[in-house]
Amino acid sequence: MGLIDPLGxxxxxxxxxxxxxxxLPVVISSAEGAWLTDASGRRYLDFLAGYSALNFGHRHPALxxxxxxxxxxxxxxxxxxxxxxxxxxxRELAELTGTEMVLPMNTGAEAVESAxxxxxxxxxRVKGVPDGTAEIVVASGNFHGRTTTIxxxxxxxxARAGFGPFTPGFVIVPYGDLDALRDxxxxxxxxxxxxxxxxxAGVLVPPPGYLAGTRAACDAAGALLIADEIQSGxxxxxxxxALDHEGVRADLYVLGKALGGGxxxxxAVVGKRSVLGVLRPGEHGSTFGGNPLACAVGRAVIALLAxxxxxxxxxELGAHLHQRLHTLAKHGVAQITGRGxxxxxxxxxxxxxxxxxxxxxxxRGVLCKEAHHMTLRISPPLVITHSDxxxxxxxxxxxxxx
Ligand SMILES: *Cc1c(COP(=O)(O)O)cnc(C)c1O
Numbered sequence: 001m002g003l004i005d006p007l008g009x010x011x012x013x014x015x016x017x018x019x020x021x022x023x024l025p026v027v028i029s030s031a032e033g034a035w036l037t038d039a040s041g042r043r044y045l046d047f048l049a050g051y052s053a054l055n056f057g058h059r060h061p062a063l064x065x066x067x068x069x070x071x072x073x074x075x076x077x078x079x080x081x082x083x084x085x086x087x088x089x090x091r092e093l094a095e096l097t098g099t100e101m102v103l104p105m106n107t108g109a110e111a112v113e114s115a116x117x118x119x120x121x122x123x124x125r126v127k128g129v130p131d132g133t134a135e136i137v138v139a140s141g142n143f144h145g146r147t148t149t150i151x152x153x154x155x156x157x158x159a160r161a162g163f164g165p166f167t168p169g170f171v172i173v174p175y176g177d178l179d180a181l182r183d184x185x186x187x188x189x190x191x192x193x194x195x196x197x198x199x200x201a202g203v204l205v206p207p208p209g210y211l212a213g214t215r216a217a218c219d220a221a222g223a224l225l226i227a228d229e230i231q232s233g234x235x236x237x238x239x240x241x242a243l244d245h246e247g248v249r250a251d252l253y254v255l256g257k258a259l260g261g262g263x264x265x266x267x268a269v270v271g272k273r274s275v276l277g278v279l280r281p282g283e284h285g286s287t288f289g290g291n292p293l294a295c296a297v298g299r300a301v302i303a304l305l306a307x308x309x310x311x312x313x314x315x316e317l318g319a320h321l322h323q324r325l326h327t328l329a330k331h332g333v334a335q336i337t338g339r340g341x342x343x344x345x346x347x348x349x350x351x352x353x354x355x356x357x358x359x360x361x362x363x364r365g366v367l368c369k370e371a372h373h374m375t376l377r378i379s380p381p382l383v384i385t386h387s388d389x390x391x392x393x394x395x396x397x398x399x400x401x402x
Pocket of ligand 1: 051107109110143145146195199200231232256
């Protein structure tokens with residue numbers, strides 16, 4: 001590590017932080033827009049964007065200004081008292097997403113947990129499912145977070161093994177298989193929980209008609225459709241929500257990552273009043289959820305999204321990204337999946353692993369991360385310039401073809 005890490009930051013990390021990650025051997029000390037700078041002053045293009053938490057790039061001036069201003073007013077009240085920004089944040093987020101009510105949380109996993117709790121409560125209080133028997137249908141290959149309940153229905157053994165006993169009440173069906181989904185629906189089904197595009201699984205887009213068919217299956221069974229748009233939402237795919245590409249509406253959307261502008265964790269469940277309205281005081285909560293600082297940054301994020309600029313950038317830069325990556329597919333080097341400024345590069349057998357490709361790209365000044373063994377995940381900040389995007393793509397194409 002001597003050359004890469006002369007000051008020993010990596011050694012300190014490895015000695016003192018739990019080993020639940022395997023980071024690339026690079027130590028970031030500052031960042032702006034689509035660029036990262038390491039402790040020795042070397043610059044890198046960010047082709048990961050914090051797994052889409054940094055859709056607006058590092059330290060977007062409007063987001064930093066909103067945070068700074070709020071730091072000088074009030075940052076935390078808890079929900080024991082009202083504050084001036086919660087109602088405005090919730091109204092603006094509901095208006096942006098075309099929904100009716102907002103349940104603010106902090107992390108993505110917490111918002112998914114909240115959606116699960118709300119769906120169960122709705123099943124018992126509204127649908128009339130006998131208490132304690134509600135089921136939620138989920139897809140294989142899913143990633144919804146790391147809590148004990150959420151890993152209970154993961155199909156990734158690394159994420160799940162050793163963490164039992166598991167929470168019951170989930171039915172897993174193959175992602176993209178509409179017949180299997182229809183067969184899994186029952187009178188006790190509270191909801192289907194699905195990623196419109198599976199991020200961690202390798203940026204996998206389901207077959208055409210799958211999401212509309214899932215909506216129809218939910219309607220037929222009187223169940224809720226919950227879309228986990230934590231990674232796919234908020235302009236990443238070229239639309240506000242990935243479901244918008246299909247003209248499909250969910251009953252609940254789970255948002256996170258970019259909602260906090262890369263500054264702090266902000267998540268939310270947004271959706272129908274007839275569903276979120278089942279919660280009564282004391283039944284659910286969070287000390288930090290909906291805090292004034294989160295609302296100030298969240299409102300600035302909503303204002304950026306309301307302009308439509310980032311959706312257009314993702315759409316246009318994404319078309320270019322997919323067109324250029326397609327040359328890899330044409331030469332049999334890799335299969336490309338994804339939508340907008342978001343791609344999975346599935347490297348053909350015999351090529352480098354995702355990890356090896358990411359390490360080679362690090363040497364070329366481009367930082368990204370593998371998804372699965374042979375998959376590279378590409379998700380630059382939506383503020384990236386056309387020429388920076390091309391520079392990064394040149395490096396990727398070069399590393400995979402030489
Ligand atoms: C990242 C992610 C989560 C979990 O979010 P955290 O903030 O890490 O808890 C849940 N669902 C999806 C689709 C994600 O990409």
